[in-house]
Amino acid sequence: MDDTDTQLLRLMQRNADTSHAELGRQVGLSATGVHKRLKRLRESGVIKRTTVVLDRAKLGLDLMCFLKVNFKNNLASPNPDELHEALRTLPEVLECYTLTGTNDAIVKVAVRDHVALREFLRRFSEAQGIIDRVETCIVLEELRDGNDYAVRADE
Structure with a gap:
């Protein structure tokens, strides 16, 4: 993992609904670049799943x-x-x-x-x-x- 992966993970923890284009804008990548990195992080098991947080x-x-x-x-x-x-x-x-x-x-x-x-x-x-x-x-x-x-x- 590099600094860009770290930034993506922090942003995804805050809001996993953020579009790849918006994530890319925030970390300096294209939407395709974000997609590839997130796919790699999922395949390697760093990202276990994406979920919804409900208001209890x-x-x-x-x-x-x-x-x-x-x-x-x-x-x-x-x-x-x-x-x-x-x-x-x-x-x-x-x-x-x-x-x-x-x-x-x-x-x-x-x-x-x-x-x-x-x-x-x-x-x-x-x-x-x-x-x-x-x-x-x-x-x-x-x-x-x-x-x-x-x-x-x-x-």
Whole structure:
């Protein structure tokens, strides 16, 4: 990756709808040059996919939570297939990561309200026979939202 690739990735993270012509204007390339670079970045796996970011509040998902999860056997990781299958059945789950430290996993969830949260937690505990304890943390304010990575050219 060079500086131009880095600039393109930064611009695409902000708005993937930007036309190739506009991206080219901003980085000093033709639209065709931008297309070729973005194609190479996709083929190499640097760009995994292009997606749409929805407004959670406008969808009525007013409650964002993080669940700190401890598995029944905290000495060993859960069966990944079992965990993936349980999470697949729960559309409220936005992200899930296994961790080091005092919790085994953290799960990011968006729901409509506290009633929907209670129902989700019931389904979550039923779907996850491997869970020992869940601590729910409700987000009071989003100070920063996004997945913009600090992109740098190869040095």
